[in-house]
Amino acid sequence: MRSRNLKDLVHFDEGSVRRETLYETGKLWSEVLCFDSKQFIGPMEDLAADAIFTVLAGEGRFIVGRRSRSVRQWGSVLVPAGSEVSVHNVSDEPMVVLLVASPPPIAEHQDGEAEPSFADEEEWEDLDGPDGDGPAG
Numbered sequence: 289m290r291s292r293n294l295k296d297l298v299h300f301d302e303g304s305v306r307r308e309t310l311y312e313t314g315k316l317w318s319e320v321l322c323f324d325s326k327q328f329i330g331p332m333e334d335l336a337a338d339a340i341f342t343v344l345a346g347e348g349r350f351i352v353g354r355r356s357r358s359v360r361q362w363g364s365v366l367v368p369a370g371s372e373v374s375v376h377n378v379s380d381e382p383m384v385v386l387l388v389a390s391p392p393p394i395a396e397h398q399d400g401e402a403e404p405s406f407a408d409e410e411e412w413e414d415l416d417g418p419d420g421d422g423p424a425g
Contacts (some may be wrong), residue, residue, distance in 0.1 A: 294344070300324045300382055310386070317392035321385040323348070323377035330374030339367040339389040341375065346383030349376040 290311065297308035297320040306322040317337075321329075323346070330351070341350060342364040349358050350365045351374040358378065359365055367373045377383040 294320060294386070298322055298384055305329050312392060315392065316388065316390050318386065318388040320344075321375070321387055323375070323383040323385070325380045325382065326377055328374060328376035331372045332374075333370060333372045334389065334393060335370050337389040337391055337393060338369050339373070339387060341365045341367065341373075342386045342388075344384040344386055346377060346381050347379050348383050348385065349378045350374070351376075 292310060294310070297310060299306050299308070300322050302324050305324075305327050308320045308322070310318040310320055312318070323329075341359075343359050343361050345361055347358060347360045349356060352365065352367050352371050357365065365373075375385065
């Protein structure tokens with residue numbers, strides 16, 4: 289059995305959303321996402337994995353496909369495989385989110401093509417503009 293204290297993974301970076309892997313197995317992958325004030329990530333998708341985003345602290349806006357919902361502490365959002373998702377910290381306070389995906393993100397297909405996934409840092413665009421208050425323009 290493995291155990292970790294989530295507080296040890298909570299760190300913020302004013303330049304971008306901080307990501308810390310919690311656990312990774314052959315069947316499950318999880319990480320803690322730490323959003324400073326007004327930061328957001330996405331859009332991104334994983335063609336093979338379902339994901340659950342749970343807000344541990346703060347409040348965020350989750351956009352899945354064409355639907356949008358505000359989620360507060362202890363709320364969660366299910367993102368089915370193949371759905372595009374963006375996550376926004378809508379407040380001046382930090383937000384902490386637990387992301388759990390299954391199956392774990394796959395690095396490559398058998399044909400050598402990379403598969404987009406929740407784990408790909410390139411897929412997690414930091415869309416803050418130069419002043420940190422929204423999309424760059």
